[in-house]
Amino acid sequence: MRHFLDFEKPLAELENKIEELRRMPGPEGLSIADEVTRLSEKADRQLRTLYAKLTPWQKTLVARHPDRPRALSYIGALITDYTPLGGDRAFAEDAAIVGGLGRFNGHAVMVLGTEKGTDTESRIKHNFGSARPEGYRKVRRxxxxxxxxxxxxxxxxxxxxxxxxxxxxxxGQAEAIARAIEAGLAAPVPFIATVIGEGGSGGAIALGAADRVLMLEHSIYSVISPEGCASILWRDAAAAPMAAEALKLTADDLRRFDLIDGVIPEPLGGAHRAPAETMAAVGEAINTALAPLLSQTPEALKARRREKFLAMGREGLA
Structure with missing residues (x-):
């Protein structure tokens, strides 16, 4: 059963009606195909209208959609010969961080991800994608x-x-995150990071100190969640929509400020409506971003990556 977000309620009514008609045996001599076609066209127009003008808060809800493809979905779709690696060699394994060796378009790669899970059992196992220090030590390793x-x-x-x-x-949560960021900045190899849903706080940046940072169209990336920001500034988590607007956390905002390197378009209605199409688009974007980096020397990669992050905010401070 498809999960609809609050702002999609008008669309939900139409699509539910369509499903009812499709399951309904039509009276003898009467076809319901015309009515289904008419409602389907209306639903498509409604969907286009809704997603043509999403607010930052609505994009936040789409980024959190429970049916959105997760990190393991992308690994399964894009990485062949995947061999997971676990543990931080100091305390424990943290299932919120997944990673291992595999091949991407024929290239041997190291792949990492924050995994939220897809159902109640897996969400508990992966701690809803919120890692502990051992997870970030695994990233560094x-x-x-x-x-x-x-x-x-x-x-x-x-x-x-x-x-x-x-x-x-x-x-030592903060120190573990800082060390993971340090390792990313110092890596002598090409590094491509993709925000596929929520990119929240240092927990996201620990996996994002990359040569190229890409974002899906309806993903978000911010130093704090809208609810957390609202609780601090307005003492009211209900002000989250206002905070989302102020945080400039959408892919378009971040690209405009040169804080990310590319925005990957999503299918109409979001990644959750066409996961396979979305994952294929992400694979193509990663391949395009990775290709010119493969021929660069380790010294050039590290120098340019360091300069990329040092340059952030300089223009506004000047």
Missing amino acids: LVEMAGHFRLPILSFIDTSGAYPGVDAEAR
């Missing part, structure tokens, strides 16, 4: 391994942020 074996790195970001629990703070 795999990034450094990729550098040692000269393997390009691909990451898929989809997290509301790092796990905020007391146990995570006690084990």
